[in-house]
Amino acid sequence: MKTIDIDDELYQYIASNTKFIGESASDILRRLLSFDELVEANATVQEETQPVTKAKPKKAKVTSDAVDLVELKPKKVAKPEPVKTSVPENVQNIFDLINKEELATQKGAVGRFLLILSNMHRVHTQQFDSVLDIQGRDRLYFAKAELDLLEAGSSTKPKQIPNSEFWVITNSNTTRKKRMLTEVANVLGYSTSDAERIREFL
Known part of the structure; x- marks a missing residue:
């Protein structure tokens, strides 16, 4: 809580705007200045104008174990099926x-x-x-x-x-x-x- 010095005239003005017994000078000023509403409005404006930062995609870390798993190996190429002979296999053609x-x-x-x-x-x-x-x-x-x-x-x-x-x-x-x-x-x-x-x- 901060302490500020104010003149008697201002103090009398604040005290005259007391709505109930026990209301503090800080609460009276907040009400008179509509301070809470002002703070809320400023916060909203800041959220709308603040640039959106895109999250950078994380790079996957390749460990030595992963490298071992991805070790390049020659692919097995399926042997082509034998082509059907144009003439059936018989003793005579x-x-x-x-x-x-x-x-x-x-x-x-x-x-x-x-x-x-x-x-x-x-x-x-x-x-x-x-x-x-x-x-x-x-x-x-x-x-x-x-x-x-x-x-x-x-x-x-x-x-x-x-x-x-x-x-x-x-x-x-x-x-x-x-x-x-x-x-x-x-x-x-x-x-x-x-x-x-x-x-x-x-």
Whole structure:
């Protein structure tokens, strides 16, 4: 508590503004000056005008233990999967069996079509049953009996694939026959590029 000297006139003024017995001169002055409200207002202004300081991000300390954990080691690179061979592994190769000279001796597209299928059967005898799943929207393409193809549609002109027990329809146009050869190559495991080569024999 600080002590100040004031003249008699000022003291009389302060004393005359006493509101209750026992009110101190300090309390009277505070009330007359609205001192508490003034202090509060100043504090608010200071808070609003004070610049906001951004906290600096803390840098992580790297200890020697952490360095040991992050020790660079050569990454293990996964070995690429072996690429599927374009021609299935068989004793014979379809491209070794078919040649342009032999194809040229056949009677038209139907003859070439049957020769290609015959050679594919020769190379893939065990898997050739899978061609039975190849069908059109409303007709069979392959069967093990001529009657099955005759009953499946009119004018199918089924013919037996030489040296096999399978029959195939032959009344489709050349574009459809090429598509059938592509589907046969696909189900027998040929790559897209080799399936394209086979259909071009037609």
